[in-house]
Structures are given as C-alpha cells and as structure tokens.
Amino acid sequence: MTMDRLYYIFIRVVALLMVILFLVPIVWMLLLSFTPEGQNIFGSEALHFTLDNYRKVLSLAPVFGWMGNSVIVSVATTVLVLLFSSMAAYAFSRIRFPGSRLLFLLFLSGMMIPAEATLIPLYLFMRDFGLLGTRMSLVLPAVAGPMGIFILKQFFDGLPKDLEEAARMDGAGFIKIWYSIFLPLSRPALAALGIFTFIGAWNDFVWPLISISDKAYMTITLGLPMFQSSYVQQYALPMTANALAAIPVLIVFLIFQKQIIKGIAFTGGKEM
Template identity: 55%
Template sequence: MDIIGRFGSKVVYIVACIIAFLWALPLIWVVIVSLKPSGSLLGAGQWLTPPFSFGNYVHVLTSAPVLLWLWNSLLVSFITTLFVILLSSLAAFPFSLYRFPGYRFLFWLILAGIMIPGEAILIPLYILFRDMNLLDTFSSLVLPVIAVPFGLILLKQFFDGLPKELYEAAKMDGCGIYRMLFTITLPLSRPALAALGIFTFLGTWKEFLWPFIAITSANKMTVPIGIPYFNAGFTVDYTIPMAANVIVSIPVIIVFLIFQKQIIKGISFTGIK
C-alpha cells in the first residue's frame, strides 16, 4: 500500500507540473517574443531561435508613459481598496450586530445590487459624472466602485460568526460601537478583510470598460486602457506590444507571489461563505 501511495503521489505531482507548465506557457511565450528584435519572424519554432534583445523594453519605456500608467493603476487600486474595506466594514457591522426596523428589506435590496450588471448603469453613471464635472479625473475611477454590495455581504457573513459574548462584555465595560468595531471586530476579521482587499485590488487593476469611457487624457490612463492605446500603433509587429505587456504584468505577478497564501485562503473562504 505504501508503494501504491507513493506511486500515486508521484503521478499527481507529475500531472500537476504538466498542468502548471501549460498554464505558464502563454506567459513564457510572451516573455520570449518580447525579447525578439523588432520585425522578427515569429513562425512555428522561430520564436525560440536567437537573437534576443532588451531593445523593445527600452523603446516602450522611452516612447510611451508606461510607468505613469502603472503608477495611476497602483494609486487608483490602492485608494479604492482602502475605501472599500473601510465603507464595507462600517456598513456590515450594524447589519451583523443589530436588527433595526426594515433590516431584511434593506439587506435584500443591497443583495439585489449584485444582480445588476455594470454595463446597465454606464449611461446614467456617465451623465452623473459629466454633470458633476468629474470626468477625466481619478475621482471618476474611484467613486463608482467604493460602495460594493459584495464587500458588505462578505464581511457581514464573517461578522455573524464572531462570538456575541465579546460584544456583550465590551458593552458592560462601556465600549462604544466604533471602539467595538476597530478593537474587536476588525482584528478578528483579518482573513475576510484580506480576501476583500485582494479581490478589490485585482478587480480594480483590470477594470477596462468604465475607465475607457471616463478617461480621455493619456496622462490619467490606467494600464488596461493605456496598453491598448499604445498597441494600436502596432498592427503587424508583436514584439514591442509584448514587451509592454510584460512590463505592466510585473506588479500583478509580484502581488500574487507575495500574497499567494492570502489569495488561496480568500478563494476558499468566499467559496465556503
């Protein structure tokens, strides 16, 4: 049985390595193509043959504000994540701790917001921000997404599982609602906060449709709209666009490598909930 078990574990390991290689193959192809000189032939097998050069990266960094787009994406994603965590916590805590009049109706109304696709509110959202003179600003990228039903529901479900005796003891000691939130609830809710923060950051980072409509200035573009804007000038040559794609993928890969355990825990946590 031990021999069969060891053989089975080796087979699973080999299969997992093959699947991981297949998932990584497009990324490997992008990196290799980005190192080919501009105008190189990219037929079958030709993308593996030398020469290779970093000239495409120099060209991208000197001919387009890629680093500025990266900074814009990081800034917008970071600020949005902070606001989503803060507002979702402030909204979820009373829903979990109290049963006020209209509680169920209001909760189901917020829950129904998840079923409304973002495309359905693009026109009224555009008119609203146009009338407020906020189009083509970073505020137009942050404000529409800082109050999300998903964050409230996720944190409420987690808050519901915390022992109510903690709040009763805190009330007896004269602890107010905000102190209970920031000294008891949030420190105990780090897995839920990490899951919400990671999903919010990655979702904001890759958002395309609304930033494409709201932003028109090149110096305010984020990565998802800046890179297509840059790649539009290259209809045949794939090497330079691939170099740009590699550059803007580095921050996301770094975030994944640093927070991979939290991402996995967050996926399993949200799946259970």
C-alpha cells in the same frame, strides 16, 4: 499500486499540466520582449537577446505613468471598499434598526444587476457632479459594490457575541467595538476582499474607457490597447509593453500568494 496512489499521481500530473499551460504564454511573452523584431525564436539561427525593445517602449509610451495611475486607483479603491464595507457589514450584522433586513436585501439585489446596465446612469451621475474624467470617477463606483458587504456580514455573523457584550460592559461604543474587536478578528475576510478588490480595480477596462479621455489619467488597461493598436504589424514592442505591465501583478502575486490562496478558499467555504 493502490487506488489512492494512482489518484495522487493523477492529481499531480494534472496540476503539472495546468502549470505548464499557464506558464507557456508568460514565457512566450518574455522571450519576444527580449528578442529583436522579426527574429524567429524557433529558427535554426542563434537567439540574440537585447534590451532595445524596453528602451523603445519606454521612450514611445508612458507605461510607468499608466501603471502609477492603476496603482493609485486600485489602492484607493481597496482601502475605501474595506473601510465602508466593514462598517456597513457591522451595522447589518450587529445593529438592529427598522428596515435593516429590507435594506440588506436591497443591497444584495444589486448583485443581480449587470454592470453594463449601470454605465449610462453612472456616466450621467459623474458628469453632473463634475467628476467625469478624474481618478475619483474610477474609484467611487467600486466603493458601492454589495459583494464586500455580503462577505463581511457573513463573517461577522459567525463571531461570538460574548466579546461584544463584554466590550459594552466596559463602556465601549459601536465604533470602538467595530475598530478594536471586529476588524482584528476579521483579517482573513478583509484580506480576501482586499485582494479581489485590488485585482478587479486593476483589470477594470469598460468603465475607465467610458469615463477617462485624458491620457494623463489613463490606467494600464487603457494605455496598452492604445499602444498596441499603433503597432499591429509588430510583435516585440506590444509584448514588451505587456511584460512591463505584468511586473507589478507578478510582484503582488509573489508577495501575497498565500493570502490569495487563502482568499480563494475563504470565498469558497466558511472555513479557511
């Protein structure tokens, strides 16, 4: 057996072990959500599967309401980040104006500031403008993130300038060039940025915990810990709530798994 064959087998075995490692918690969660409270799933007695846990969770907690808030916040954040980041990246990449390089460096310097350092100024800003405790307070801070501008600018810099020059000869302005040429050609970069923005907005916990106090506007990341804290002595109900919250994420992954893999490859290198 050649070394290449051994390496191939080794990589496949490691990948299989990693799959099993990540699937075990999911399977454990699903098994507990379908079994009555207190039943030992590894015991000698036969397992009895039931949907009572799901009925109890849906009657005790507004899980779908929390998920709806998370969907609204995540989708709105993703759309606005793609819109404003692509416009800013196009301006930095193709439009030369006084101080453009300095301004871009200032944007990049924001990546070195930890998010925790901005919590107090952000809280005071949202309070003064009357946005605290609303969905807008969850959406607007993420829109100003510099990461999207950096990723898209790097992609725009690699696009050929001949297309832009030809469009200008036809009378196209900056907005039309950005909309009709740069956005269609940058779909891989936009897909990668959109996926990671959506996941980041969905999983955000610290800022929603500070800015949201009304239960009607709570996201799933806030609602689940609050629900679990009420049932610390039980296992089935918290696991059932986690299983319900995981359904949208699993659906998004199954639908966009190719784009997610391409997005990881894109952010790790220049080519996909």
